[in-house]
Amino acid sequence: MNYKIDKTEQYALISLDETTFGVEIAPPFEKLVVQLYREGYTNMVVDFTKVTDVDSDGLSLIRKVTRVCRAEQGLFVICTKEDDVIDEIDSAKIPELVILPTVDEGIDAVFMNDLENDFREENDDEFDLGEENGFQEEKY
Secondary structure (H helix, E strand, C coil): CEEEEEEECHHHEECCCCCEECCCCCHHHHHHHHHHHHCCEEEEEEEEECCEECHHHHHHHHHHHHHHHHHCCEEEEEEEHHHHHHHHHHHHCCCCCEEECCCCHHHHHHHHHHHHHHHHHHHHCCCCCCCCHHCCCCCC
């Protein structure tokens, strides 16, 4: 698998230099994703600019990685303008997968997701009235 990787504090950007995302690419890509996850990356942006075909093995891996990232409040973003690739991925109906046309938009989506997560955490804290004040959740 030919790729380039750029890591920042918030995300890992994987730029694939492959035309097919499938049976031959899936195992090394999965190994890379596991390595990134172990390093603490739950936001991954994948540049699919050169990808023109995605097979069932590729779709299965996309589903798996998306689920792992979302479980940790992260984001898995695929960046492509290739209509056939978008249609192929959309047909798999992968929940919470983000597909955007450019890498810049993918990176923006990561920052927006982080802001939303921070906002949710603040709201959770704000509305925690506390049992020490006599409030119990089951009453409300």
